[in-house]
Amino acid sequence: MKKDNIFVDAISEMRPFVFDEQVAEVFEDMIQRSVPGYEMSLSMIALIARLYARLETNVYDLGCSLGASSLALVSGNSLDGLRLVGVDNAEAMLLSCSKNLESANLQCEWDLICENITDTVIQNASIVVLNFTLQFIPLERRLQLLEKIYSGLVSGGVVLISEKIAFEEEGIQKSMTNLHEDFKRAHGYSDLEVSQKRTALENVLIPESITDHKSRLIKAGFSNCSRWFQCFNFASLIAFKD
Numbered sequence: 001m002k003k004d005n006i007f008v009d010a011i012s013e014m015r016p017f018v019f020d021e022q023v024a025e026v027f028e029d030m031i032q033r034s035v036p037g038y039e040m041s042l043s044m045i046a047l048i049a050r051l052y053a054r055l056e057t058n059v060y061d062l063g064c065s066l067g068a069s070s071l072a073l074v075s076g077n078s079l080d081g082l083r084l085v086g087v088d089n090a091e092a093m094l095l096s097c098s099k100n101l102e103s104a105n106l107q108c109e110w111d112l113i114c115e116n117i118t119d120t121v122i123q124n125a126s127i128v129v130l131n132f133t134l135q136f137i138p139l140e141r142r143l144q145l146l147e148k149i150y151s152g153l154v155s156g157g158v159v160l161i162s163e164k165i166a167f168e169e170e171g172i173q174k175s176m177t178n179l180h181e182d183f184k185r186a187h188g189y190s191d192l193e194v195s196q197k198r199t200a201l202e203n204v205l206i207p208e209s210i211t212d213h214k215s216r217l218i219k220a221g222f223s224n225c226s227r228w229f230q231c232f233n234f235a236s237l238i239a240f241k242d
Contacts, residue, residue: 001028001029002025002028002029003026003029004026004027004030005026006022006023006026006030006197007192007193007196007197007200008190008192008193010192010196011196014196014199014200015200016200016202016203016204017197017200017201017204019065019088019089019090019092019093020090020092021092023090023092024065024090024092024093024095024096025092027065027066027093027096028066028068031065031068031132032187033184033187033188034184034187034189034197035164035234036180036183036231036232036234037229037230037231037232037234040229040231041131041162041229041234041236042068042069042072043072044228044229044236045069045072045073045129045131045160046072046073046075046076048127048158048160048228048238049072049073049074049077049127050077052126052127052156052157052158053073053074053077053079053082053126053127054079054082054126054154054156054157055079055080055081055082056080056081056082056124057081057082057083057124057125057126057154057157058082058083058084058085058123058124058125058126059073059074059082059083059084059085059125059126059127059128059129060084060085060086060087060120060122060127060128060129061073061084061085061086061087061129061131062087062117062120062128062129062130062133062149063087063088063130063131063132063133063136064086064087064088064093064094064097064112065088065090065093065097066093066096066097066100067086067096067097067100067101068131069129069131070084070097070101070110071100071101071104071106073127073129074106074107074108074110075104075106076107077107077108078107078108079108082108082109083108083109083110083111084101084106084108084109084110084111085110085111085112085113086101086110086111086112086113087112087113087114087115087117087120088112088114088117089114089115089116090114091114094112094114097112098112117130117133117137117145118137118141118144118145120148121152122148122149122151122152122153123152124152124154125149125152125153125154125157126153126154126156126157126158127157127159127160128149128152128153128157128158128159128160129159129160129161130159130160130161130162130163131160131162132162132163132164134161134163135163135164135205135206135207135208136204136205136206138206139206139208142216143216143219143220146159146216146217146220146222147220147221149220150220150221150222150241151221153241154241155241155242156240156241156242157240157241158238158239158240158241159217159222159238159239160236160237160238161213161217161236161237161238161239162229162234162235162236162237163207163208163213163234163235163236163237164205164207164233164234165207165208165209165210165213165230165234165235166207166208166209166212166233167209167233168209168211173233176232176233177233179232179233180232180233180234181194183232207233210227210235210237213225213237214237217237217239221241222239222240222241223240223241223242224239225237225238225239225240226238
């Protein structure tokens with residue numbers, strides 16, 4: 001695993017964060033050192049997938065990056081006709097994802113598609129995962145995406161969403177932000193790295209509150225939703241289609 005040193009030196013002209021080849025090379029290290037609870041959330045996705053994946057359906061990983069959540073969805077799952085579809089608009093990510101899936105010797109069929117997830121056709125899906133993906137979609141397009149996911153799910157299907165979240169109470173927001181940045185420092189990031197990445201992500205990653213997420217999911221048609229995991233300012237939700 002290559003160490004993330006992207007922001008280790010001072011950058012005079014900061015450009016917005018993008019998922020390019022440089023990020024793809026260090027993404028595994030980056031996300032493990034930046035997202036508290038990440039590994040546990042993946043293990044929980046695997047458990048949820050075993051419960052909700054159905055015979056002869058598709059499971060989608062929208063914004064699949066290197067394929068960690070894709071593997072959680074289908075590893076050890078031998079359901080007849082189960083098919084994994086991973087989607088990402090970063091070619092560098094998909095190249096690494098393909099290698100990771102090939103080396104896993106999966107028991108199901110799988111396809112990788114390079115496109116914006118807002119353009120992806122969702123059909124015959126028992127599970128759709130958005131693992132730290134929705135936060136990068138423009139706010140005005142998020143409802144439309146969730147409506148499309150809802151339409152493409154079979155009855156009894158679920159969508160799993162993990163996100164960096166915002167808090168409605170200013171004091172809690174400040175505390176959780178501080179804890180998150182302390183987490184990154186505890187995992188080897190310097191104050192400069194923390195500051196520069198924060199700047200690079202401004203207006204690129206737009207977090208919302210749990211209330212906002214739940215309201216949108218219900219508006220998109222889902223019958224119910226629940227938070228199933230949270231660590232500091234990162235949380236995971238599940239929403240159900242009747």
